[in-house]
Amino acid sequence: xxxxxxxxxxxxxxxxxxxxxxxxxxxxxxxxxxxxxxxxxxxxxxxxxxxxxxxxxxxxxxxxxxxxxxxxxxxxxxxxxxxxxxxxxxxxxxxxxxxxxxxxxxxxxxxxxxxxxxxxxxxxxxxxxxxxxxxxxxxxxxxxxxxxxxxxxxxxxxxxxxxxxxxxxxxxxxxxxxxxxxxxxxxxxxxxxxxxxxxxxxxxxxxxxxxxxxxxxxxxxxxxxxxxxxxxxxxxxxxxxxxxxxxxxxxxxxxxxxxxxxxxxxxxxxxxxxxxxxxxxxxxxxxxxxxxxxxxxxxxxxxxxxxxxxxxxxxxxxxxxxxxxxxxxxxxxxxxxxxxxxxxxxxxxxxxxxxxxxxxxxxxx
Numbered sequence: 001x002x003x004x005x006x007x008x009x010x011x012x013x014x015x016x017x018x019x020x021x022x023x024x025x026x027x028x029x030x031x032x033x034x035x036x037x038x039x040x041x042x043x044x045x046x047x048x049x050x051x052x053x054x055x056x057x058x059x060x061x062x063x064x065x066x067x068x069x070x071x072x073x074x075x076x077x078x079x080x081x082x083x084x085x086x087x088x089x090x091x092x093x094x095x096x097x098x099x100x101x102x103x104x105x106x107x108x109x110x111x112x113x114x115x116x117x118x119x120x121x122x123x124x125x126x127x128x129x130x131x132x133x134x135x136x137x138x139x140x141x142x143x144x145x146x147x148x149x150x151x152x153x154x155x156x157x158x159x160x161x162x163x164x165x166x167x168x169x170x171x172x173x174x175x176x177x178x179x180x181x182x183x184x185x186x187x188x189x190x191x192x193x194x195x196x197x198x199x200x201x202x203x204x205x206x207x208x209x210x211x212x213x214x215x216x217x218x219x220x221x222x223x224x225x226x227x228x229x230x231x232x233x234x235x236x237x238x239x240x241x242x243x244x245x246x247x248x249x250x251x252x253x254x255x256x257x258x259x260x261x262x263x264x265x266x267x268x269x270x271x272x273x274x275x276x277x278x279x280x281x282x283x284x285x286x287x288x289x290x291x292x293x294x295x296x297x298x299x300x301x302x303x304x305x306x307x308x309x310x311x312x313x314x315x316x317x318x319x320x321x322x323x324x325x326x327x328x329x330x331x332x333x334x335x336x337x338x339x340x341x342x343x344x345x346x347x348x349x350x351x352x353x354x355x356x357x358x359x360x361x362x363x364x365x
Contacts, residue, residue: 004078013064014076015057024081025049044139051143053079055112059105059150060086063162066104070097090319091165095172095180102165106154109147116144158188160216168220181220188217235317236310238349239331239339245270246279246297253293255284266327268337269301275330275337277301305330310338318346 004016025046032038032045057077063086064074075087092098120126120141127138132145155163164184171180192214199206244258246269259265265281279301287300306326308317310333321329321341331339 004076010061011065011068013061013074016076016078018078018080020081021053021079048139048142051139052146053084055109055143055147055150056084058108058112059154060084062104062106062108063088063101066101067092070094070101072101095169095177098165098172099169102162102169105162106151109150109154113144113147113151116140116147120144156191157184158191158213158217159185159220161213164188164217164220185217185220188220189214192217233314234310235308235312235314235331235341236339238314238346239310239341240345241339243268243340245337247271248276248296248298248301250297251294252284252287252291252297252300255279255297256288256293259284266342268328268330268340269297270337273336275305275307275332277303278305278326278328278330280327307332308341309333314346314349317341318343321346 004018006014006016008015028045028049029042032042035041057079060077064077067074067088070092072092073089075089077084077086088101092101117126120138125138125141127141129145131137132142154161155166157163157167159165159168164187167187168180168184171183174180192210194210195206195213196210199208199210244262244264244267246255246258246267248269248271250269255267258267259281267279268275269277269279277298279297283300283302287295291300306320307330308320310331317329317331318341321343327342329341330337331341
């Protein structure tokens, strides 16, 4: 994610902070200062937000470590003003595994709240809840209440909250995965409408949450549709077979000629029929500005790239294409270049298959 910087790493999972996260720190500091113009109160407010987001990080690690148990990697965990995001490479195929991954995050918050409650109870430090506000009252009791709120909010049966995934996994144990997702997404969007309506008459922030839930539900439904369409289809049916390549002996001028002559913008660089690198449009423009058109392609091409076999399942290859943030993925067979896979071409393939309404002819070909 752009504008993010790494602050820590655990179990091979980077923890990042998005630049916009600093805005909430500044906002909290200003809010506390204007209320009492007290430095101690301001620092306590900032520390409370940092403690809250530490709990959010632990929540996301609950998801990530449970997913790791099922051999699913997590690209990173990023802190945003609205919370944390653990970017899993994929969700488990088994609904029971998805259920465990989904509830692992809220379970962490339950553990945190329980530990705080026990400590406060043993030290006789519990206060009446009526004494608590977002800016005053026992620091740790407020943290306990917020963790309970995180559990309740995240378990709402609406994507992209954990409750939406829990609902989908329970439904998927009894019906088709795509149908389960559609039902869960519909329920989520219904809740979004309620949030939005309520927000007009109470808290405008609910309108923002409604938009967040609506978009998340729509994305999950779209991803489930893609999964259904791509199920059982090899890469060879969706790859581009009409394309140009560059040689490691070519100069950037050759790439310029190819771009101006057609619509292709990213090129595999081959040597003896095998892919040695990838030259993207962005790399080409940067190299042209720095070196000029006579510079060798081999010195500016990307040498670390993903490939897929023509017989690999399309869903698997697309997942790797998206996770590596690649523009194109060379498709090979026995080491030789056979085609290219791009997100744009996969999108076209999806639209065609959806329009056809079936893919039986592909699967039996």
